[in-house]
Amino acid sequence: MLWVNLRRGLIVSVIFFVLLGLAYPLAETGIGQALFGHRASGSLGTNGSKLVGQQWKGPQWFQGRPDGDDPTATGGSNLGPRSKELVDTYKKRIAALKKQGITPSPDLVAASGSGIDPDISPAAAYTQVASVAAARHLPAGTVRTLVAAHVQGPQLGFLGASHVNVLELNEALAGLR
Amino acid sequence: MAFTWTIVVMVVVLGLCWRYLGSYMVAVYEGRSRWLRWMERPIYRSLRVSPESEQTWQRYAASVVGFTAVALLLSYGIFRLQKSLPFNPQHFGAVRPDTAWNTSVSFVTNTNWQSYSGETTMSYLSQMGALAVQNFLSASVGMAVAIALVRGFARKGSPTIGNFWVDFVRGTIYVLLPIAFVAAIVFMAQGTVQTMAGAASIHDSLNGVDQVLGRGPMASQEVIKQLGTNGGGFFNANGANPLENPTGLTNLLSVLLILCIPVAFTYVFGKMVFSVRQGVAILAVMTALFAGWVTMATVAEHQGSPAMATAGVSDSGTGNLEGKETRFGVPSSALYNVTSTQTSTGSVDSAADSYTPLGGFAMLTGMMLGEVSPGGVGTGLYGILLFAVITVFIGGLMVGRTPEYLGKKIQGREVKLAALGVLVMPVTVLVLTAVAAAIGAGRAGPLNSGPHGFSEILYAYTSQTNNNGSGFGGLSANTPFYNITGTIGLLLGRFGMIIPVLALAGSLAAKKPVAAGLGTFRTDKPMFVGLLIAVVLIVGALTFFPALALGPLVEQVSHGLF
Structure with a gap:
């Protein structure tokens, strides 16, 4: 009886390896690449993927979440809510933001879960308007209008939270003259 | 307000799944659904199994163990040989022996505990051919065992409880594969990656940043990881990674995929024991516990983070954002993580380790209740039925009468088997946690110090023994000590429950039903629902309170930093 079960286990494993381990993912890959090639390949644009956050250097750019932004090492800080190390990290980030003339909003201080969060909250974008406008010698009103145009509400009106894609916002900012 | 709509949509969709997916699953397991016969028949022929043949509980259990x-x-x-096998565009070497062993056990037990990081460890073949295949098959094994137990209640004086190979093949190709196939297309349309093209290098000329973007066949794996309540992410960040879970819609769909089969199983149960009301009573217990825990976690995370307050920024408007994604926000993140920890799934869309103490408590205790609210695919149903047997036994003790459940007399053997199935998990968790906290190799694991560090250890063994797979990610679990002790939890948690459940199924199937009398405790009434909820909570609290007091509870009531 033992051998019967092991033999059956082996045969069914081989069949399902071919069906579920090869045919299924390869068929999905074919469908995905044919119908949504851009998205199924990682939503890549000229300056990166709009799904993957980057560290923006300098006050002339809108800053994203304070992540490592390495897509080959994803994950959060994993520090607990009463961690001394986390408090020290927060204090450093807050000081750096204040130095740039930005009033810290919580999502500019707290790191994300993925470590590559591409978005910030609308509040975090608006709080950077003055400093970005000053660094680029643009009227604050123009930059504020640009942010307003990039706020995406919850999907379908109720799913998730309002957010601003930092890469898209900065690309539009680079196009402002 | 938006979150209210999320809940409304969720309740409506799950209501439809309960009724229609439930009745479809009854047809599948009774062999009345035949539209995939062309795929099913050749498999039986190559296994030399007749779809009409039946097995005793011992043979059924031997088949489960043999297949696993x-x-x-x-x-x-596959993990050890991946270096020499195809579909390895990033040229990863062999997975280390202890990691490969822990990962194999973890995926065949429907746990998906991951001590490795997917992006730097697993080839596409390991992901598709080992991890994703086991996501389907371990789920289907759990579903088969649940069906066998339901047959035990439904059958009268029968020596057999069905045929494992038939239940297993049907669950895989009739239930899991079609739903996963369609759902993966929706995920890809939303932006989940699905390519064989390997990593992409990108250069941002605006900012001077270079990134390497790991990619792979993610959508096909993402959907079955949720649907099969497995939970293992393609990459380390799991459902938080925007390449896996890009939008609010995919986030809600993930929650629905996780819950649809466990919820539908209560209909299957009711229908197969000829009283849908019995299934409704079980669903009511699951729903009450689930709603309580979602509320607890959502409220806790809205309170904000003590670290943020100490650093001098107010997050009272947003809640605790450490480890959470902007596009989901706090309530949707809490909903996802609670769903996943109450279903033995273990996927996360936000870092569990960075939740507030009470939010982390909600995830940890969701597992400690035994993964029954609503629990994993199949495993949740058989888990709660063990508690139901104990509940009618306690009810019987109160009035001094031999208890019955669904017309079957519950006697010494049944109560012993149910108690064994319920107690294996807490004993294993507590012993392993005590060992890890006592020796150096265990204490080297936690990232955080103080009570949060203890919570990381307790969470790791609770998660593995309950076949959940989520983690307080700060624990450095990819060490021989954690990989090997974790395996003990994984195997005892899985088979320490499956074997008593199948023995119970055999014992019940052989019994002749007794007619319900005036003194029979009605198990389709609110009184039973309330008592069953109380039994689940009391068993969990009695076993785990001291351990919880050392971890999240002391962290919640303390004021200092660690």
């Missing part, structure tokens, strides 16, 4: 043993060795072989 083979699946375990094959997965282990």
